[in-house]
Amino acid sequence: MTTNNLxxxxxxxxxxxxxxxxxxxxxxxxxxxxxxxxxxxxLLGIAEAVVKWAEVTFDGGQTRKAQAIK
Known part of the structure; x- marks a missing residue:
């Protein structure tokens, strides 16, 4: 698989x-x-908060997807 596919x-x-x-x-x-x-x-509590924040913040816009990937 290439990086783009991943x-x-x-x-x-x-x-x-x-x-x-x-x-x-x-x-x-x-x-x-x-x-x-x-x-x-x-640290795990912080990681869980980050996951929840990302679910709310990155709602599917192309710019936000690019930010999430970075």
Missing amino acids: ITFAEALWQSGIAPALLILAIGWTSERFTRNKRLTN
């Missing part, structure tokens, strides 16, 4: 809601696994 595939996963759901699940699982490590837990 980007298109990633965009399709993101737009379908599969990628954000998997990211949130992975963050939740990792957070539970490492609850004793406060730094990692804080």
Whole structure:
């Protein structure tokens, strides 16, 4: 696969809601696994907030898609 195909595939996963759901699940699982490590837990909380922010901010416009890819 070329880079463009991978980007298109990633965009399709993101737009379908599969990628954000998997990211949130992975963050939740990792957070539970490492609850004793406060730094990692804080970092995972930040990552989850970023995913939620990206879902709201990047609503499908071409410029916003380009920003999200960068």
